[in-house]
Amino acid sequence: MKMLSRISGLVLCAYAASGFASVDNVGTYNLILKNDLSTSSDIEGRIMIGGDINMAGKSLDVGSRIPADPLVDAVTVVGDITANDVKTQTGNIIYGGSAGSTTLINNGTGSAFQLAQGLLQTRFDAIYQSVIDDSDYYQTLAANGTFNTSDMNKKLFESSSSDDLLVFNINGNDLQSGGLEFGFTPSVPMIINVSGSGTLNINAKAQGNFDKSTVSPLVLWNFYDYTGLNFNGDGWNGSVLAPYADITSYTGSLDGGIAALSYTGGVEVHNKLFTYEPPQDEQTPVSAPSAAVLLFGGVLLVMRKRRKHAAV
Template sequence: MKTLNQLLASLAVVVSMSTVASVENVGTYNLILKNDLNTSSDIEGRIMIGGNIDMAGKSLDVASRIAADPVVDAVTVVGNITANDVKTQNGNIVYGGSAGSTNLILNGSGAVVQQSQSVLQNQFDAIYQSVIDDSNYYKSLTANGTFNTSDMNNLKFESTSSDDLLVFNINGSDLLNGSFSFGFTPTVPIIINVAGTGALSINAKAFGNFTKQVASLVLWNFYDYTSIGFNGDGWNGSVLAPNADITSGTGSLDGGFAALSYTGTVELHNQLFTYVPPGNTSGEEVPAPPVFFLLFGGLIATLALKRRK
């Protein structure tokens, strides 16, 4: 039985690694937080909060840039809502804990719904696990581009690849200062894996053709950092930072963000990363590696032997 359990565990790992769900996390939500949200600015898209909205004395305006039809959950909070008011321009406000004296305001279609915390927790856990899985998957990809750091005032992402996904592997220390741009015209999705641990204070700024207009093509993967401060003039591109608390104070954040928590004073713009591997649709598995079939065959053989006994 121990061998069988080990085989099943290995099989589960392989299957989980064969799925890319970015379109369902930072391709759907403007902000996904495992813990708490504390901001004083608007969020244009949908939010999914695993902890609390902890904004005493402040107001939150959400979902001005999502469609009115169909009606979706614009605000989902597993825990409590503490604020002067939370307002949606479109969509529902759904929470599992207490809203206390917070004014919950619907400016468009939608409803206010208090739902079982366990149901919301399960929903959140599935989404956040997809964030972790995607982060692990993307960091394993082989780079087909380089980051030219010879001139700190003109940092360049460079690639001559014709692939349908560009991958860059860089160090967080490369983003401490300076300005960065693309040495090509972005036309396909781009993954930027950022290596490093601990705290990262980003003062580097996008310039040139690294504009808000290409933000929906870019995903930054800060896979090991535990704290990230976006201190430059805003940020272009979605962010996976499943182990990090993030802060910001200037410009705007243009992309879908997934992290432990967020504290900031800037707007989040609904420029989402909706990459789906070619030949696949949302929620489908990408082709599994050959070891999957070996493990599956071993599982079948093990079960057959046990039945004989």
């Protein structure tokens, strides 16, 4: 599946006078949060935070698994940064509020600087709306796969479809215990829509062919109505789209991109990016890239061409 990669020259030129062409955060994100971030572990990819970084006395290491690219910001925070230090391996650190006594460190290319908070907020609001729009879109897709729960210790995602996108619809209760596995060899992007509401305690564990290096980048979990997600099992594989949920995780690791209200945790967030892009009308201009592009593996687009698949 080919990813479009046309970058808006207008966007880059808008900030040329400041000397920093990268302030529009063109690129991919491991973490997009509407509100706050608090963690005691590394985040391997880029982050965009609509609220604050609240990590008094702690250190944050970002971007250890992204390529050196001066057009991409490693850290963007609309609000304040409170931490002992925030360190990037490459890319800029941008903030709209106050950094206080936080030490901002760039080990590779890039700088740390403050921009107008209103400007960053406007950009973030457009991006987060795309997160909501994508979540709404995915939950309307017809399923072309099934979820077999006959064996509670080995729940299987199954599909014989030859489509270029697989869609599964499951209930959140199925993720409270047991093991998860695929009954086939995953080779195309997969959307797993998880129905339910309130707070979900996730104790299920990925098993067998749910491989972190090859399968996690193919999977997007769409928790479209939940307000809270607690990952209590042995980590989690696949990207998480949860626009109305506060997320916590203290065991294992999170292998994929995350879009949520907030994240509080003590585990590494690994840069296993989902690369599917929802179809759009060919001649419809967009003010922000889709959530899948921003979160999980694309670049800012002026237009997105429509791609049809049997699941739509």
